[in-house]
Amino acid sequence: MTRQRLFGWGRTTPGMSDVESPSSEDQVAEELALGGNAIARGLGRSYGDAAQVSGGVVLSNRALGGISAIAPDGVVTVGAGVSLDELLAVTIPQGWFVPVTPGTRQVSIGGAVAADVHGKNHHRDGSLGDHVLEMRLVTPVGRFRVSPSVEPELFWATIGGMGLTGVVTTVTLRLLRIETDKVLVDTSRHANLDDVMAAMLSGDDDYRYSVAWVDCMTKGAAMGRAILTRGEHATRRDVTDPTLEPPGRARLRVPFEAPSHLLNPLSIRAFNEVWFRSAPRQRVGEEQSLGAFFHPLDGVDDWNRLYGRRGFVQYQFAVADAKAECVVRAIDRLSSSGVPSFLAVLKRFGPANHAMMSFPISGWTLALDLPVGPSALPEVLDDLDEMVIDAGGRVYLAKDARLRPEAVRVMYPRLPEFLAVKNRVDPRHQLVSDLARRLHVVGR
Amino acid sequence: MENAFGQPQNVIVLAGSSEIARAITKKLCAARARTVILAGRHQESLDDAAREALDYGASRTDTVLFDAEDVAGAARVVREAFDKVGDPVDLVLVAVGLLGNQVRDQSDAVAAARVVNVNFTWPVAALSEVRNRLLAQGSGRIVVISSVGAVRVRASAYLYGGAKAGLDRLCQGMADSLRGTGVSLHIVRPGAVRTRMTEGLAEVPFTTGVNEVATNVMKGLARGDEVIWSPPVLKYVYAVLRHLPGPLWRKVMDR
Numbered sequence: 276m277t278r279q280r281l282f283g284w285g286r287t288t289p290g291m292s293d294v295e296s297p298s299s300e301d302q303v304a305e306e307l308a309l310g311g312n313a314i315a316r317g318l319g320r321s322y323g324d325a326a327q328v329s330g331g332v333v334l335s336n337r338a339l340g341g342i343s344a345i346a347p348d349g350v351v352t353v354g355a356g357v358s359l360d361e362l363l364a365v366t367i368p369q370g371w372f373v374p375v376t377p378g379t380r381q382v383s384i385g386g387a388v389a390a391d392v393h394g395k396n397h398h399r400d401g402s403l404g405d406h407v408l409e410m411r412l413v414t415p416v417g418r419f420r421v422s423p424s425v426e427p428e429l430f431w432a433t434i435g436g437m438g439l440t441g442v443v444t445t446v447t448l449r450l451l452r453i454e455t456d457k458v459l460v461d462t463s464r465h466a467n468l469d470d471v472m473a474a475m476l477s478g479d480d481d482y483r484y485s486v487a488w489v490d491c492m493t494k495g496a497a498m499g500r501a502i503l504t505r506g507e508h509a510t511r512r513d514v515t516d517p518t519l520e521p522p523g524r525a526r527l528r529v530p531f532e533a534p535s536h537l538l539n540p541l542s543i544r545a546f547n548e549v550w551f552r553s554a555p556r557q558r559v560g561e562e563q564s565l566g567a568f569f570h571p572l573d574g575v576d577d578w579n580r581l582y583g584r585r586g587f588v589q590y591q592f593a594v595a596d597a598k599a600e601c602v603v604r605a606i607d608r609l610s611s612s613g614v615p616s617f618l619a620v621l622k623r624f625g626p627a628n629h630a631m632m633s634f635p636i637s638g639w640t641l642a643l644d645l646p647v648g649p650s651a652l653p654e655v656l657d658d659l660d661e662m663v664i665d666a667g668g669r670v671y672l673a674k675d676a677r678l679r680p681e682a683v684r685v686m687y688p689r690l691p692e693f694l695a696v697k698n699r700v701d702p703r704h705q706l707v708s709d710l711a712r713r714l715h716v717v718g719r
Numbered sequence: 720m721e722n723a724f725g726q727p728q729n730v731i732v733l734a735g736s737s738e739i740a741r742a743i744t745k746k747l748c749a750a751r752a753r754t755v756i757l758a759g760r761h762q763e764s765l766d767d768a769a770r771e772a773l774d775y776g777a778s779r780t781d782t783v784l785f786d787a788e789d790v791a792g793a794a795r796v797v798r799e800a801f802d803k804v805g806d807p808v809d810l811v812l813v814a815v816g817l818l819g820n821q822v823r824d825q826s827d828a829v830a831a832a833r834v835v836n837v838n839f840t841w842p843v844a845a846l847s848e849v850r851n852r853l854l855a856q857g858s859g860r861i862v863v864i865s866s867v868g869a870v871r872v873r874a875s876a877y878l879y880g881g882a883k884a885g886l887d888r889l890c891q892g893m894a895d896s897l898r899g900t901g902v903s904l905h906i907v908r909p910g911a912v913r914t915r916m917t918e919g920l921a922e923v924p925f926t927t928g929v930n931e932v933a934t935n936v937m938k939g940l941a942r943g944d945e946v947i948w949s950p951p952v953l954k955y956v957y958a959v960l961r962h963l964p965g966p967l968w969r970k971v972m973d974r
Contacts, residue, residue, distance in 0.1 A: 278857075280901055287723035291857030291901035323723060329807060329858035329901060585943070588723045650938070653724045653750070676723035679751070709858070712806060713720035713728065 281333060284579050285322040286586030287647060287676050290329030290709055298338035300444045303413040306334055307442070307705065314708040315442045317383025318358060321390060322589045323676030324709035325437050331707065336385045339444050345371055349450040350408060355385030355443045360573075364521040367565070371450035372508070374406035378620075380522065380570050385443040390673035391435030391633040395484035395506075395569070398623040404434035404630050407448050414441035414700035423629075432696035435633035437672055439706050439717065440697055455517040457509035458484070458568040462558045464551070468499025468603055471621070472639075475503065479623050483507050484568070489619040490547045491606050491643065492540065499606050501621065502554040506568055514562060522566030528576040535583035538646050540615040582646050588676050590656055591642035593624055593635060594668035601666045602641050605659055609643065612651045616643045631693040634671040642674070653677065672710065680715035690716070720809060720858070725941045726751040727809030727860070731800045733845055735782070736764035738914040739864060740814035741771060742933035747810070748775035750937075756800045758783040787815050787837040793844035797852065807856045810940075811849045814864045815842050816883075818916045821876050831878055838882035843889060850893065853902040861904040862936065863890050867953050870908065871961045873972045894945055907936055909949040925953055 282289040294316075297303045307313060312331030319326055327333055336356035342365050343352040349371055353362055359373060360380035366372065377392040388410065393402040400406075409422040412433060419441070421430035433440045461482070465471035471487050479485045482505040489501045511517045572578055579587070594601045602621065609616055620642045624635045645652060660682050663670060669686035670678055684690055694716075697706075704717045711717040721727045728751050732740050735757025744755060755772045759765045762784060769780040781803045785796040801808055817837040824830040846861065853859035868876055869883035887906060894904040911917060911926040932949045939947030948954040963971065 280899060285723060288721060289858070289901055324720065329720075330856040586723065647723055650941070653726065677726075680753075709720045713722060 279333075281316070281319070281327040282586075283323045283325065283327070283676065284320050285588050285676055286579055286582065287588065288324045288709065290324070290327050292327055292329060292331055292333040294333045294335055296335040296338045300411065300413055300418065303334060303339075303442045303444060304418065306332060307413060307415050310703075310705065312707050313442075313705060315355075315385060315389070315438045317356065317386030318381050320379060320382045320386065321673045323674065324713060325390075325673060325675075326386065327709050328707055329709055334442055336383055336442070336444075339385070341445075345369055345450065349452060350447060351450055352445055352447040353384050354445055355388075356383050358383055359387065360522070363565075366450055367453070367456055367521045368519050370453055370519055372453045372565070374400060374449060374451045375403040376569050378570060379573055380566075381573060384446045388434060388443055388446055389436060389438045391628075391630050391635075392673070393624070393635050395486045395622065397635055398479050398485065398625045399483055401625055401628055402435075402630075402633060402635050403448075404431075404633060405628050407434065407446055409447040410443050411445045412441040412443055415703065415705045416700050419700070427629075428696050429700060431629045432631050432693050434628070434630035436630075436693065436697075437632065437710065438708065439711055440700055441706065453508045453519075454511045455509045455514055456520050456565050457514050457517075457562045458506040458565060459509045459513055460504055460506040460558075460561045460563045460568060462555055462561065463503050464554050464556045465501045465503060467497055468501065468606065471499070471501035471503055472599060472602070475621075475623055479505070485623065487621040488550070489606065489621050489641075490551055491609050491616040491619045492544045492547050494610055498610065499603070500551060502551065504568075506563070509562065522564065522570065522573070525574055525576040527574060529578055529580040532580050533583050535585055535648060538582060538615065538617055540613060543615045543617050546617070585647040587644055587646045588652075588656075589642060589644050589674040590659065591634075591640060591671040591674045592659070592663045592668055593638060593640040593671070594663060594666045595636065595638040597638075598666035598668065599639055601662055601668065602639050604662060605641060605643075608655060608659065609645075612649075612655050614645060614649045614652050614655055616645050618642075618644045631689040631696075632672070632687055634669065634673070636669065638668075642671075672714075675710070675714075678714060680713070683714045683716065720807065721860070722751060725860075725943065728752060729754045729804050729806055729808050730810045730812065731756045731758070731797075731804065731808055732768075732812045732814065733758050733785075733796070733800075733842075734787070734814040734816065735759045736761065736768045737814045737816065738916075738929045739909065739912060739932050740812055741768050742929035743812060743814075743862075743936050744768065744772055745775045746933045746937050748772050748777045753777055754779045754804055754806070756781050756783065756803045758785055758796055758800055760784070760786060787817070787841040788833060790836060790840050790844050793841050794848040797845050797848040801852050808853070808859055810860045810862060811853070812862045812864075813842050813846065813849075815845070816864065816916075818876075818879050821878055824878055834878040835882045835885075838879060839885045842886055846890070846893065850897070850902070854897075854900055857901045859902050860940070861902070862907060862940070863904065864907050864909070865890065867908045867910045867948070867957055870957045871968065874969065875973050903943070903945075905939060905945060905947055907932070907939070907947045907949065908953065910953050925950055925956065
């Protein structure tokens with residue numbers, strides 16, 4: 276056991292926890308039997324305080340390893356601590372890809388399930404939970420094997436449940452067949468937000484993968500200018516030299532915390548300008564590696580250090596199609612209050628799944644990386660919360676580090692249902708995170 | 720729990736009815752503070768402060784009575800306040816202080832010791848218990864109201880200034896002892912502030928109202944400053960003043 280100062284990817288809200296690394300279901304059960312506050316942690320890629328419990332025990336899932344043989348239909352069982360990077364290193368050479376991947380491979384499967392992560396294909400394939408066939412779960416009242424047909428409530432509470440229903444030890448999921456390690460990418464530049472949103476509405480259904488990068492720093496007619504990239508897995512016929520190589524290691528690393536003011540409106544504006552200009556106006560069928568297309572930021576280790584001592588927050592919200600104007604208003608509000616945003620990612624979501632606390636709902640989602648520092652930021656985000664609530668939308672808990680407790684109850688109307696399941700498997704509310712305490716989901 | 724912007728939810732205020740404490744509490748409640756436990760000497764003024772906290776957004780308040788001359792009771796007061804919160808405490812504000820009357824107190828051994836007890840000994844006793852509790856939690860912040868008078872002690876207020884100087888230096892060491900523990904301590908050094916405590920005294924340069932102090936505390940907390948000056952310019956003023964040769968210092972400060 277070691278006492279460690281932990282924080283999320285945004286490097287805000289640190290807390291000290293005792294870290295244990297159980298390597299078997301038995302050891303997880305023994306830890307929970309001690310009766311103290313506990314929460315599972317994977318690779319610490321949730322942005323806020325979801326995978327830490329100050330003064331309690333953090334159960335690192337990294338020693339819960341193991342990857343089974345891949346069945347002919349693509350079904351594989353994986354230890355919860357296996358990262359997507361480790362999994363893909365095994366599956367890609369055999370011609371299989373994960374059904375859903377977030378913007379980084381450096382997440383554990385257990386953490387990915389707990390956040391019910393989504394990727395560039397949500398509008399078509401849903402979130403990770405839609406591809407999970409079965410999980411094993413250790414709770415304070417015992418062990419469970421859960422699936423959409425066995426213990427379905429506990430299954431759908433655990434998907435997206437932020438680790439509050441138990442410690443996931445193994446995940447069985449169905450992989451996606453691929454013929455090559457390449458993606459055929461179409462790229463287009465759009466002069467403003469209306470233009471890119473129209474293009475996504477009309478064309479996204481023709482692509483498995485689609486995402487737009489939006490510049491939040493420009494005002495006026497060019498507000499929300501964007502680069503849209505969409506792609507499909509390349510087949511053997513599409514490429515001259517078909518290979519199945521796993522993505523390589525990061526080649527760059529940010530070795531220390533940058534000065535807090537490195538990312539300021541000026542430097543971000545300059546970066547955005549270069550980024551926008553360097554994208555082709557229109558390009559079709561460009562071959563990109565899986566890593567370059569899905570996980571561009573994995574090329575630089577510890578890039579979160581660029582935000583300096585005070586760290587950053589990510590604000591990601593989802594609203595229905597009928598409320599698309601929220602996307603415009605959010606970007607407008609940020610750019611007019613001088614709050615810089617380095618990366619803004621716009622995507623279309625398909626229908627929600629059965630998971631009670633899952634984030635995606637049909638419509639639009641916008642994610643913004645925002646350095647902590649500008650004094651207007653806390654209030655601007657509180658205002659955006661109100662806008663999102665009025666629109667019947669929600670904020671992604673895996674990214675959150677600042678939401679008000681009252682807001683969560685409105686954004687996630689199935690919270691009472693979720694808590695009923697939690698109370699059944701964790702009657703003394705032993706499974707608790709700093710996020711759960713901050714949002715008054717669980718008080719202890 | 721505190722959020723990414725350094726806004727706490729569960730707050731304990733020692734000397735909760737002091738004017739500076741009330742101004743800070745109001746701002747904390749307007750942000751994220753929901754549970755506020757106010758400890759102090761008079762029930763009535765604590766109730767007033769509690770009502771104010773509710774007006775500004777708190778959802779739960781409670782009070783604890785204490786006497787800052789009762790050093791032996793300090794740990795009990797802290798324990799009671801933590802127990803009343805129930806959940807982890809995000810911020811403990813220590814605003815205990817007594818200006819006293821220098822001219823009268825300096826020749827009276829008991830009165831002189833009282834000024835030191837209230838400004839130094841009691842807060843240190845309380846801080847020791849606060850430190851224990853927050854370390855066990857693995858998170859939380861301590862904010863201690865010191866004074867610019869602690870940076871260099873003036874002849875005309877050496878009892879108050881000296882006691883605050885003791886507290887200020889001790890807290891610097893305590894802050895260092897907390898590095899890497901998830902707990903942090905912030906020292907607030909306000910210049911002269913218009914309060915009941917200073918009523919009737921001649922106004923000196925850089926005098927501010929309590930709201931300005933509170934605003935500077937909020938900014939300092941958001942930035943994570945170890946020392947918070949109010950107004951901020953005093954940091955530079957005192958960088959000069961503290962190094963003035965004695966005769967000049969006495970001439971400037973004790974006219």
